[in-house]
Amino acid sequence: MSDISEDSVRHLAGLARIDLTNDEVTHLTAELSKIVDVVATVSAAATDDVPATSHPIPLTNVYRDDVVTDDVLTTEKALSGAPEHDGSRFKVSAILGEEQ
Amino acid sequence: MAKAKLMDFDKALELFEPVLGFEVHVELNTKTKMFSSAPNEFGGEPNSNVTPVCLGLPGSLPVVNEQAVRYSISLGLALGCSIAPSSRFARKNYFYPDLAKNYQISQFDEPIAFEGKVDVELSDGRIVSVDIERAHMEEDAGKLTHIGGATGRIQGAEYSLVDYNRAGVPLVEIVTKVIYGAEADAPELAKAYVATIRDIVVALGISDARMERGNLRCDANVSLRPRGQEKLGTRTETKNVNSLRSVERAVRYEIQRQAQILSEGGTIIQETRHWHEDTGATSAGRPKSDADDYRYFPEPDLLPVEPSAELIAELRAALPEQPAERKRRLKAEWGFTDLEFQDVVNSGLLSELVATVSAGASPQAARKWWTGEIARIANAADREPTELITGAQVAEVQLLVDEGVLNDRMARQVLEAVIAGEGTAREIVDAKGLAVVSDDGALIAAIDQALAAQPDVLEKIREGKVQAAGAVIGAVMQAMQGKADAARVRELVLERAQA
Amino acid sequence: MTDLTRHTAAELAAQLADGSTTSVAVTQAHLDRIAAVDGTIHAFLHVNPELSLAAAAASDARRAAGKPLSDLDGVPLAIKDVLVTTDMPSTSGSKILEGWMSPYDATVVTRAREAGLVPLGKTNMDEFAMGSSTEHSAYGPTRNPWDIDRIPGGSGGGSAAAVAAFEAPFALGSDTGGSIRQPAHITGTVGMKPTYGSVSRYGAIALASSLDQVGPCSRTVLDAALLHDVIGGYDRHDSTSLKDAWPSFAEAARAGAQPGSLKGLKVGVVGQYSGEAFQAGVMTRFRESLEMLAAAGAEIVDVSLPSVEYAVAAYYLILPAEASSNLAKFDSVRFGMRATLTGGGxxxxxxxxxxxxxxxxxxxxxxxxxxxxxxxxxxxxxYGSAQKVRTLIQRDFDHAFASVDVLATPTAPTTAWKLGEKLDDPLAMYAQDIATIPANLAGIPGISIPSGIAPEDGLPVGIQFLAPARHDAKLYSVAAGLEALLHAQWGGPLNSQAPDFDTSSRTQSTRGGA
Known part of the structure; x- marks a missing residue:
């Protein structure tokens, strides 16, 4: 059985910055418990002698040259999708707490 | 903010052993960013040096800058590290508005360089070996400006503005192992360590290393352990330390602050603290807690970095000399006394002298400028000498002295004008008409005038009282409004006496 | 005059080349078809007839000047909304990106434009490509042209339905665990997931970076191959892009369609993909296809992929893990929606x-x-264990491909289900991907082509072929070989047998993202 509780769902939602309603927390707790029970079966197959694969096609040392390209956006284009800006910078509401 | 109550430093050292650790972030001076082909440039219009990658736009993908990898390997080698045959990027997940993707591409359990050692020289010449745990590649965040509220700081601000020009600038983070046994040298070691890192990256040519611009940033971890106790104390991590002087002051401050709290029976909170240059104090930041769950996992958009043995050998062969070796060489080349050389090293001005000498000034002249006039001006302005002026600018002033265009007093005047940003030394000389009068005829006329007012001076000189010439020289300098070469005036006066 | 929308892309290209039609005519025919049926099907989230017709007119001008950009210059194309476009909104089926205009084009979109293809619009999808039914679109579901009360598959139900309903000759899709192939199976069309790295992901709004791959959707194998030739190949913007020199997939498809091409082919049949999870009609048509292959000289061999038992579990760890990070950027700062709070917040x-x-x-x-x-x-x-399962599945494939040229499976366990039927049962929905997921975990190519109609419900089913990584051309050749035999039997593509759906009974659904 999984250890998914309403509290852990709330904690995860906090980490993921999603302001879940109480109803959603209740639903997700039930659903995730079932899903986690199923997906947890992977640990049965994953023995110590098996290496992990993070990329399906192995490549290494994929680099680009240190050259500026035409991918650079104008400030206007950079800001074009912003919900709010001051003409050159993106605007956000006050930040809680201290800088990181 | 109110300065915390501080225990006397010596008393703190009696009761506690300071334990240190440093995380230094070095911004690499590549042409483009770590994962995007946007220019890596300081300044510029906000959000003008960005691609879709820097903004984390939907669908955008990172691609690694090869030069940044080469620079990182060189730095790892210069720090005496082993270079990982295979290292990987990882995502560090946390939400913050200056982090475009809300994850930072960094390295986690597979850094490019690990297990190194840096020799750090203290002011009395003692060498302290600092063990390096790792050096890893990552990307910088954007820049937040807090608007509204009284202080321009984050608390009380009404809103914030985000500029992503800095987002994605390549960084190498150098992490030391825990440093024991620094004792009363702890603040000085902190400063000397960061200065050494700075010297290394400058010598490698991989970073502009200007602390005031954030090219080089130090987070200082400080904890205190009561004498006789085995268990380490709780540490704080002081950020925002943007000058060598601040590194020293911040570590000293934290030792005194923590000692006071512990001696009063209080506890140290594990937290991030911010150094404030203006008040000379640290303030509490974000508490570190178990909630810091960064959910690291291998970056699926990037592939492993596997430098070949040939590449590592090539970069190793191209390494500049070690700082200690370099110091020995420079001291010999410049012919400085122990005292003179140590003075330069302790002021953190070695690289500035190298730059000044390579621009044509004599080592002694370069030394006098940096440790004398420039240090004095910096001190008065509460700034770092390196923020004020470059070696090339100093050399230009000195060359004007060497050419006989300026005398010492005028040179100081020109230097101040250069620092004030009034132009190049030559421009200032031209603009202010600040050249010494080199026409002997004009000088002789002024000398004649001065001698007429003080007729007994020539006699005194002839009697062997050479110092009597001083009065005439003074009068001539005054008459010439300082634009005379005092040494030449003296020569002319002495010639007259012998005539 | 024949209905231009009934032609394949290859046929349209030929007619454009010989001057028997124009791009404006072809484009207008498809726009008319969209106007007529999309109120019912809702395959498109956004269409802009003016823009499409302007692109078509430009294409006709190039043809007239004797300077077409490619053989396909002037052929219309539908684009899945997961791909960013500068001239049409890109929402990935989500409210959070409603109306968002990208300042850059996805690489595959750039390449399509550079080949002269005419974008018709953006197709519906499950939100951020999470789903197997297109019911998770924030803008309402797409309906299956074979039965408008049923789902068209997902996440690329819009692209598949657009092609199946003759609203576009071909379309771009993306496949993370079957989002191109399963809708192809469900709608009686062709869908190809290329080798990971064969097609650039730059500008494809990421779901799971190590699994996502962009690919073609069409009614014939040749059309899929033609589109793959346009969009594929190395892209400096995508670190996982392969630098391989790819052969012409269209040539591979044409060669495969020739009689005798299947002779001596070794086809592995995966034992794990049978049994009670698989609907009877799905298995009937699958076995018939195998018999047809055998009759054409192919050798059918039983193979086993023991670790695919864990594939769905591994997939539903890797995908959510990568997606949770990829979707963190939707934070209301630089683009997309921002919630308004009283007092600011x-x-x-x-x-x-x-x-x-x-x-x-x-x-x-x-x-x-x-x-x-x-x-x-x-x-x-x-996550760590799931990545190990990935290794095991790759080893299973390596082992199987040591003795066979391609593998064959039913593409998905069932035919199209009713809208709403599995919405409350995520695990039942996830199980639909059982046969398609392993290719994404291993990075190998997979293609689904129609294999017939399930006798019990009259709905289309597909057969999937898998090949070793980088052997995409082999898939086009084999799929075209079987397709030729099936078309000969059916007298044409499967979709010409689709019942005509009633477009009058439904009210126009709202267009999202416009």
Whole structure:
């Protein structure tokens, strides 16, 4: 059985910055418990002698040259999708707490 | 903010052993960013040096800058590290508005360089070996400006503005192992360590290393352990330390602050603290807690970095000399006394002298400028000498002295004008008409005038009282409004006496 | 005059080349078809007839000047909304990106434009490609042209339905666990997931970076191959892009369609993909196709992929983990929706409220699951183990491909189900991907082509072929070989047998993202 509780769902939602309603927390707790029970079966197959694969096609040392390209956006284009800006910078509401 | 109550430093050292650790972030001076082909440039219009990658736009993908990898390997080698045959990027997940993707591409359990050692020289010449745990590649965040509220700081601000020009600038983070046994040298070691890192990256040519611009940033971890106790104390991590002087002051401050709290029976909170240059104090930041769950996992958009043995050998062969070796060489080349050389090293001005000498000034002249006039001006302005002026600018002033265009007093005047940003030394000389009068005829006329007012001076000189010439020289300098070469005036006066 | 929408892309290209039609005529015919049927089907989230006709007119001008950009210059194309476009909104089926205009084009879109293809519009999809039915689109579901009360598959139900309903000759899709192939199976069309790295992901709004791959959707194998030739190949913007020199897939498809091409082919039949999870009609048509292959000289061999038993579990750890990180950028700062809070709120509160309001339930479910799988203390057991399963599945494939040229499976266990039927049962929905997921985990190519109609419900079913990584051309050749035999039997593509759906009974559904 999984250890998914309403509290852990709330904690995860906090980490993921999603302001879940109480109803959603209740639903997700039930659903995730079932899903986690199923997906947890992977640990049965994953023995110590098996290496992990993070990329399906192995490549290494994929680099680009240190050259500026035409991918650079104008400030206007950079800001074009912003919900709010001051003409050159993106605007956000006050930040809680201290800088990181 | 109110300065915390501080225990006397010596008393703190009696009761506690300071334990240190440093995380230094070095911004690499590549042409483009770590994962995007946007220019890596300081300044510029906000959000003008960005691609879709820097903004984390939907669908955008990172691609690694090869030069940044080469620079990182060189730095790892210069720090005496082993270079990982295979290292990987990882995502560090946390939400913050200056982090475009809300994850930072960094390295986690597979850094490019690990297990190194840096020799750090203290002011009395003692060498302290600092063990390096790792050096890893990552990307910088954007820049937040807090608007509204009284202080321009984050608390009380009404809103914030985000500029992503800095987002994605390549960084190498150098992490030391825990440093024991620094004792009363702890603040000085902190400063000397960061200065050494700075010297290394400058010598490698991989970073502009200007602390005031954030090219080089130090987070200082400080904890205190009561004498006789085995268990380490709780540490704080002081950020925002943007000058060598601040590194020293911040570590000293934290030792005194923590000692006071512990001696009063209080506890140290594990937290991030911010150094404030203006008040000379640290303030509490974000508490570190178990909630810091960064959910690291291998970056699926990037592939492993596997430098070949040939590449590592090539970069190793191209390494500049070690700082200690370099110091020995420079001291010999410049012919400085122990005292003179140590003075330069302790002021953190070695690289500035190298730059000044390579621009044509004599080592002694370069030394006098940096440790004398420039240090004095910096001190008065509460700034770092390196923020004020470059070696090339100093050399230009000195060359004007060497050419006989300026005398010492005028040179100081020109230097101040250069620092004030009034132009190049030559421009200032031209603009202010600040050249010494080199026409002997004009000088002789002024000398004649001065001698007429003080007729007994020539006699005194002839009697062997050479110092009597001083009065005439003074009068001539005054008459010439300082634009005379005092040494030449003296020569002319002495010639007259012998005539 | 024949109905231009009934022609394949290859046929349209030929007619454009010989001057018997124009791009404006072809484009207008498809726009008319969209106007007539899309109120019912809802395959498109956005169409802009003016823009499409302008592109078509430009194409005709190039033809007239004797300077077509490619053989396909002037042929219309539908684009899945997961791909960013500068001239049409890109929402990835989500409210959080409603109306968002990208300042750059996805590489595949750039390449399509550079070949002169005419974009018709953006197609519907499950939000951020999370789903197997297109019911998770924030803009309402797409309906299956074979039965408008049923789902068209997902996540690329819009692209598949657009092609199946003759609204476009071909379309771009993306496949993370079957989002191109399963809708192809469900709608009686062709869908190809290329080798990972064969097609650039730059500008494809990421779901799971190590699994996502862009590919073609069409009614024939040749059309898929033609489109793959246009969009494929190395792209400096995508680190995982392969530098291989790819052969012409269209040539491979044409050669495969020739009689005798299947002779001596070794086809492995995966034992794990049979049994009670698979609908009878799906298995009937699958076995018939195998018999047809055998009759054409192919050798059918039984193979086993023992670790695919864990594939769905591994997939539903890797995907949510990567997605939870990829979707963190939707935070209301640089683009997309921003929730308004009384009193303003802190940026943290605004972000949380935006993501609460902007993401649908399936997206939230997977983000929370992925956050859990990556969180401290669970990484090794979940994400770490899932990555090991990936290794095991790759080994299974390596082993199988040592003795066969391609593998064959039914593409998905069932035919199209009724809208709403599996919405409350995420695990039942996830099980639909059982046969398609392993190719994504291993990075190998997979193609689904129609194999017939299930006798019990009259709905189309597909057969999937898998080949070793980089052997995409082999898939086009084999699929074209079987397709030729099936078309000969059916007297044409399967979709010409589709019942005509009634376009009058439904009210026009609202267009999202416009």
């Amino acid at each position: 802190t940026v943290e509160q605004v972000m949380s409220a935006t993501r609460e309001a902007g993401f649908g339930p399936e997206v939230k479910r997977r983000i929370i699951l992925g956050t859990y799988a990556l969180s401290a203390g669970y990484y090794d057991a979940y």
